[in-house]
Amino acid sequence: MIRKYVLIVVNIAFYLLFGLKGGLFLLGVAVVSYGISLLIGNRELGESSTPRSYVVLLIGIGTVLAQYLYHQSGAYYPVGFSFYSLMAAGYLIDVYQGKIKPVRNFGTFFLCLSFFPLIISGPIEKIQHIQEQIEKPLIHRDEDKDMKYFLMILYGLLEKTSIANIAELLVREVFNNYQSHSGPAIVIATIVFGIQLYADFDGYSNIARGTAGLLGIDIIENFKQPYFSTSVKEFWRRWHISLSTWLKDYVYIPLGGSRCGRIRKNVNVMITFLVSGLWHGVGLNYIIWGALHGVYQVLEGAVDKNRNRTDKENPKDKSVNNSGVVSAVKMLWTFILVDFAWFFFRAASLSDAVGMIKRFGSNDVNIGLIEEFIPSGFVDVHFFYMLLGIITMALVDFLRYKKTDLYAIYKRPPIVVRWAFLYGIIFWIIVAFLTTSRFKMAGFIYGNF
Amino acid sequence: MEISKRELTTKQRTVRIAVFVIILLVLLCLFDYLSYYKPTADYFNKITHLSGEQFGYLETIAPMEALMEEDGKTILVLGDSVANQMLESHIGHDGKYQIRPTNRAVTFVGQYVYIKTFLEHHPEATDVYIMMYSGTLASDIDSNLAYQYVAMPLIYNGFEDDIDEFVMNKLKRSYGSLFLKKDVIGYINESGLNRYLYLKGAQKYNELFVKHEDKVVSDVTVDYLKRIYDLCESKKVKIHLVSTPLIDTPERRQDCEVIKQVFKENGFDKMFPGYLESFVFFDPELFMEDDVHFKEELKKKAIMDGYLHMMIDDNESLSGLNDLLSE
Numbered sequence: 001m002i003r004k005y006v007l008i009v010v011n012i013a014f015y016l017l018f019g020l021k022g023g024l025f026l027l028g029v030a031v032v033s034y035g036i037s038l039l040i041g042n043r044e045l046g047e048s049s050t051p052r053s054y055v056v057l058l059i060g061i062g063t064v065l066a067q068y069l070y071h072q073s074g075a076y077y078p079v080g081f082s083f084y085s086l087m088a089a090g091y092l093i094d095v096y097q098g099k100i101k102p103v104r105n106f107g108t109f110f111l112c113l114s115f116f117p118l119i120i121s122g123p124i125e126k127i128q129h130i131q132e133q134i135e136k137p138l139i140h141r142d143e144d145k146d147m148k149y150f151l152m153i154l155y156g157l158l159e160k161t162s163i164a165n166i167a168e169l170l171v172r173e174v175f176n177n178y179q180s181h182s183g184p185a186i187v188i189a190t191i192v193f194g195i196q197l198y199a200d201f202d203g204y205s206n207i208a209r210g211t212a213g214l215l216g217i218d219i220i221e222n223f224k225q226p227y228f229s230t231s232v233k234e235f236w237r238r239w240h241i242s243l244s245t246w247l248k249d250y251v252y253i254p255l256g257g258s259r260c261g262r263i264r265k266n267v268n269v270m271i272t273f274l275v276s277g278l279w280h281g282v283g284l285n286y287i288i289w290g291a292l293h294g295v296y297q298v299l300e301g302a303v304d305k306n307r308n309r310t311d312k313e314n315p316k317d318k319s320v321n322n323s324g325v326v327s328a329v330k331m332l333w334t335f336i337l338v339d340f341a342w343f344f345f346r347a348a349s350l351s352d353a354v355g356m357i358k359r360f361g362s363n364d365v366n367i368g369l370i371e372e373f374i375p376s377g378f379v380d381v382h383f384f385y386m387l388l389g390i391i392t393m394a395l396v397d398f399l400r401y402k403k404t405d406l407y408a409i410y411k412r413p414p415i416v417v418r419w420a421f422l423y424g425i426i427f428w429i430i431v432a433f434l435t436t437s438r439f440k441m442a443g444f445i446y447g448n449f
Numbered sequence: 450m451e452i453s454k455r456e457l458t459t460k461q462r463t464v465r466i467a468v469f470v471i472i473l474l475v476l477l478c479l480f481d482y483l484s485y486y487k488p489t490a491d492y493f494n495k496i497t498h499l500s501g502e503q504f505g506y507l508e509t510i511a512p513m514e515a516l517m518e519e520d521g522k523t524i525l526v527l528g529d530s531v532a533n534q535m536l537e538s539h540i541g542h543d544g545k546y547q548i549r550p551t552n553r554a555v556t557f558v559g560q561y562v563y564i565k566t567f568l569e570h571h572p573e574a575t576d577v578y579i580m581m582y583s584g585t586l587a588s589d590i591d592s593n594l595a596y597q598y599v600a601m602p603l604i605y606n607g608f609e610d611d612i613d614e615f616v617m618n619k620l621k622r623s624y625g626s627l628f629l630k631k632d633v634i635g636y637i638n639e640s641g642l643n644r645y646l647y648l649k650g651a652q653k654y655n656e657l658f659v660k661h662e663d664k665v666v667s668d669v670t671v672d673y674l675k676r677i678y679d680l681c682e683s684k685k686v687k688i689h690l691v692s693t694p695l696i697d698t699p700e701r702r703q704d705c706e707v708i709k710q711v712f713k714e715n716g717f718d719k720m721f722p723g724y725l726e727s728f729v730f731f732d733p734e735l736f737m738e739d740d741v742h743f744k745e746e747l748k749k750k751a752i753m754d755g756y757l758h759m760m761i762d763d764n765e766s767l768s769g770l771n772d773l774l775s776e
Contacts, residue, residue: 143462379498381495381496381498382498419469419472422469423472423473423476426473427476427480430480431496431497434497434498434499434642434645435496435497435498436498437499437645437649438498438499438500438645
């Protein structure tokens with residue numbers, strides 16, 4: 001019980017760090033959604049008034065559209081609004097559909113909505129998932145679990161400082177001044193951005209998950225080695241899982257999902273990804289990004305259908321298609337497709353993206369490729385830390401992908417070695433952080449959405 | 450029994466966490482010390498990509514060393530970064546002139562120390578010129594620059610006595626008296642890590658807790674203009690305060706009106722009669738986005754000398770600079 005009130009105070013204090021206005025905004029969203037949930041939640045589950053899909057869509061798509069239009073108006077946009085408003089909308093839909101009962105205690109509801117590890121960049125949790133854990137007394141602490149959460153925080157910080165922050169120097173130099181960069185530099189920056197975005201967002205998610213875990217709240221895993229996906233469809237089962245789940249539950253399925261024929265299914269996929277694009281920002285480039293993912297999936301669906309037919313006719317081809325080399329090629333191809341879409345995502349505007357594409361083939365910059373990155377402040381030590389970080393992240397993801405129990409490996413050596421490892425990681429984080437300390441760095445990328 | 454076992458476990462865990470944190474703190478202290486310790490400091494600067502350059506040395510102390518040379522020069526020309534743009538081409542081949550413009554961050558405290566140092570080493574000196582754009586009169590002990598450009602270089606290099614009580618109190622309020630001790634400054638200054646950590650902390654502290662007044666003419670300027678005047682009077686040296694060309698905007702003109710008022714209130718209109726007459730307003734097109742400095746493309750000797758000519762023709766107190774342009 002004490003934990004609940006302490007957390008409420010911490011949440012308020014944390015959010016007020018970003019200003020009183022944002023705090024009032026959050027309180028407003030909490031009061032409105034709490035009130036509505038009580039109104040619609042008073043009917044009995046399974047009553048004759050079955051939930052209508054259009055109401056679900058109205059709340060789901062309506063929330064994203066409202067956010068988009070509000071964002072476009074240029075008015076004050078509070079930190080984390082995109083995230084907690086989706087949490088509130090999802091909660092209202094679940095109450096409306098009778099899946100859950102409304103939270104009666106406003107304090108509990110506010111705590112779940114404003115839970116500070118999630119407020120900046122998600123994951124977009126379900127209110128009821130947090131509520132269940134808040135209301136459960138925290139009697140016994142599991143040492144291994146706590147250690148896992150601590151390691152999660154360290155790993156998240158490492159991803160942020162050693163990869164995302166350093167990559168930002170290179171990426172912003174090229175994307176902000178693309179006119180003075182060659183095609184190869186733009187390609188490198190686009191690849192690096194794909195890695196940066198993952199390190200940044202996964203880093204934040206790990207920090208959030210670790211922090212929440214140490215406070216006794218287990219939150220969902222937002223990433224599952226997305227760049228090991230062999231298709232774009234699989235990618236979306238591994239990337240920003242909480243948003244994908246939200247869009248599936250509150251947009252795609254209410255639209256009819258895959259149950260109403262192939263054409264309708266494809267339309268539903270396109271609508272879902274366009275909504276996802278709208279959620280990310282006001283520029284046309286985000287819509288293009290969403291549309292690209294929609295198109296990828298529609299085309300993949302067509303190819304898969306064709307392949308299934310071939311596999312049935314010639315079962316030998318199926319085993320070839322599942323071999324290691326083919327999987328690796330598919331992973332690479334998926335990364336190329338996803339990274340090309342990220343290119344639109346990162347460009348400052350659609351016209352910038354077009355301008356950059358026009359420069360893809362150009363090589364009119366009269367300096368070496370490495371020299372092109374010098375104005376960014378990117379030097380050899382940055383390259384070293386970033387490369388080390390990327391290798392580590394790739395290795396960790398590979399081991400996880402292979403279902404290796406990393407914690408068991410950590411636990412194996414004696415405590416002296418384990419502590420030396422922890423101190424090594426902590427100093428790596430500190431030193432990597434210091435290398436970018438002289439530059440003006442933005443916060444977490446997804447904090448802007 | 451089970452309860453006591455659980456308590457013991459909790460206790461063991463607490464002790465373990467405490468030991469881990471203590472070792473971490475010790476390692477952090479060691480890391481910090483190695484970033485200061487000479488043989489390893491360079492390596493630490495390299496791996497942390499922090500600057501090995503000591504704060505304020507190039508900007509504040511290097512000019513001081515030039516002023517100490519007993520080279521028989523008789524006219525000292527000081528100024529801010531705008532003056533630096535105008536005089537840069539004359540530095541180094543300046544005959545009887547010692548030209549050492551710096552920047553506004555050194556404040557009038559720094560300018561005072563320059564003049565004092567020059568006069569001590571040049572008993573034949575006749576004139577001192579200070580060329581500043583009007584905004585430089587606002588330079589104060591602020592949270593961003595004063596530690597690097599005033600406190601650190603002056604105290605570390607033995608000019609502490611030239612910082613008067615009023616300014617020292619301001620420095621103490623902003624930076625804490627512990628951090629104004631020579632040994633502590635040395636520990637901070639000689640480590641890129643310490644410089645970063647301390648200045649970040651000081652900046653945050655100032656943002657949160659220290660109220661800085663935004664005056665057109667700061668208290669520090671008023672205080673030290675008097676001291677500069679008295680110093681030159683005592684050495685029988687003529688002091689000339691002049692303004693560099695200003696951007697023609699309503700805000701800048703308004704500031705100049707305030708300056709005129711402050712000068713009258715403090716008797717500076719009598720001490721520095723040329724300053725108020727030296728305001729010349731130029732087309733905004735000639736200035737950078739900061740509304741202060743000339744655009745890069747104008748930084749050519751012929752153009753800058755043309756502006757200097759204009760200033761000298763308009764202001765009698767600048768006539769002593771005529772020879773500079775003919776050299």
